[in-house]
Amino acid sequence: MEETLFDELKRYVGWSEVDERALRALHASAAPHFPAVAEVFYATILGHEGAKRSLTGGESQVGHLKITLQRWLDTLLRGPWDEAYYQNRSRIGRYHVRIELPQHYMFGAMNVVRRELNAIVDDTYRTSPDALKTVREALGRILDLELAVMLHTFREDLVAQSARAERLATFGQLVGSIGHDLRNPLGVIETSLFILRGRVGADERVKKHLDRIGDQLGVANGIITNLLDMIRNRPLVKERVRLEQVVAGAVDAVMRPEAMRFRAEGLAGLEVEGDPGQLRQVFVNLLSNAVEAASPAGAVSIAASREDGRITVAVEDSGPGVDPAVARRLFEPLITTKERGIGLGLALVKRIVERHGGSVAYEPPAGGGARFLVHLPA
Known part of the structure; x- marks a missing residue:
């Protein structure tokens, strides 16, 4: 079976079943602390003007985002770390592209999570040095995986977005140059059609064909309108x-x-x-x-x-x-x-x-x- 990108990333960071068991064992101790981690996380963001601007819904959305972060922490330590997990994390990277979040904020945010979870690990396993080392290594690997997935999808979608912008620019130049030229002959046909309708008499076959011409004129005008709408930035009247x-x-x-x-x-x-x-x-x-x-x-x-x-x-x-x-x-x-x-x-x-x-x-x-x-x- 062909290796997936997520499998490759796991292999790169040295992911193993030992890590999975260690994180699941940590989950029970860490879960009660998730609300506090979320508080610290968003207090840090709100204390930094640049990071604060990345909150698309403003401070009013922070309550919802804290809950979302707690869910993220839950799956981070509980798994399963499979393709569904990878797809879910990929959506986060794509969302970061959509809100135009600078990449350095991703690293800063992940560092806050790393610091808070490491503190929980140190407190939980302070009397078990071997377990402490194992869990710390597992936590480091999963957070490295998280960053790798987010950065990969961030880059993938950013490249796609840039390519789309280039295509739209070329598309806009083409549409802008031909839209007006196409509307002129269509206007002439429409005027002639109006005159013909008044002169055909009772011939139903001719009327049927004139109706077809009218329908196709509507289709052609609709296509041009859609083309022009794609390149216009019509202001929103909210x-x-x-x-x-x-x-x-x-x-x-x-x-x-x-x-x-x-x-x-x-x-x-x-x-x-x-x-x-x-x-x-x-x-x-x-x-x-x-x-x-x-x-x-x-x-x-x-x-x-x-x-x-x-x-x-x-x-x-x-x-x-x-x-x-x-x-x-x-x-x-x-x-x-x-x-x-x-x-x-x-x-x-x-x-x-x-x-x-x-x-x-x-x-x-x-x-x-x-x-x-x-x-x-x-």
């Missing part, structure tokens, strides 16, 4: 937005086959600060994709929840799902799984959601289909 109204507007804008099952739940009473028009576009794009994937007689659902200062809206369909080979690139411009798509809808979703301080992710449901999760600050 207000208090009721998600139930925004999603209802998006649902009304998306045509669904009569045989399709649709369900929405959990939206009542949820509010965010945002631009209602742009948020509506997010859900129009996600619902359009879901309806197309689940047509003609599948199911589409929207479910919302609020937890720890953020709102999550899940848009799920019963369609064929997304090929794992393209899942990680779904939100890049010009990446599409549709035969007739050009890959702008999800890229625009990502752009709008991130401008609202949130994030969007694809998650394959256990029973098949596709699920997109939109996270927004409450």
Whole structure:
């Protein structure tokens, strides 16, 4: 079996079953101290202006973050240290890229954890020198592993983000140069179509073809609008937005086959600060994709929840799902799984959601289909 990156990192630091047993033995003694470690950790961050600015939710989020840190400490010492553990830790590195956290703060934060846990180890094993040495070495290895995983995913996502920015810059130059030139001939066709409609009389076959031309004009204009939206930084007109109204507007804008099952739940009473028009576009794009994937007689659902200062809206369909080979690139411009798509809808979703301080992710449901999760600050 091919060695995974996590296996390679474990081998590099000399990870063994002895370390696993040592950390699990430490867990029982250390767990009661986790709240105190979290207090010291965030007191240190709040005492440093540069590190304090990295808290995207400000001081009001510290209570939630303390709980998150305690969970992190729990799995740090309890395991299991498997691929699921690695994937969970990788998400932390990606989050650091998203909030533009300087790497030196990662080292500083890990040093605070190392210092506090070493103090617990010293106190717990002060009468057992051999056990003290074993546990200290195990703790050093797991914290080195943590840093290695975070730095690897930090670098991986930073490189990907830079490449995406370059592609968007090139894409913007191209779109900006051709958007206006395409709109002119489309405008002429639209004007001519209007004149022709008034002169065809009762010939139903001609009317049918004129309607087709009109439909395709709408498609072409929609593509140009999406292209231009990708390169514009339209200012957000923020207000208090009721998600139930925004999603209802998006649902009304998306045509669904009569045989399709649709369900929405959990939206009542949820509010965010945002631009209602742009948020509506997010859900129009996600619902359009879901309806197309689940047509003609599948199911589409929207479910919302609020937890720890953020709102999550899940848009799920019963369609064929997304090929794992393209899942990680779904939100890049010009990446599409549709035969007739050009890959702008999800890229625009990502752009709008991130401008609202949130994030969007694809998650394959256990029973098949596709699920997109939109996270927004409450």
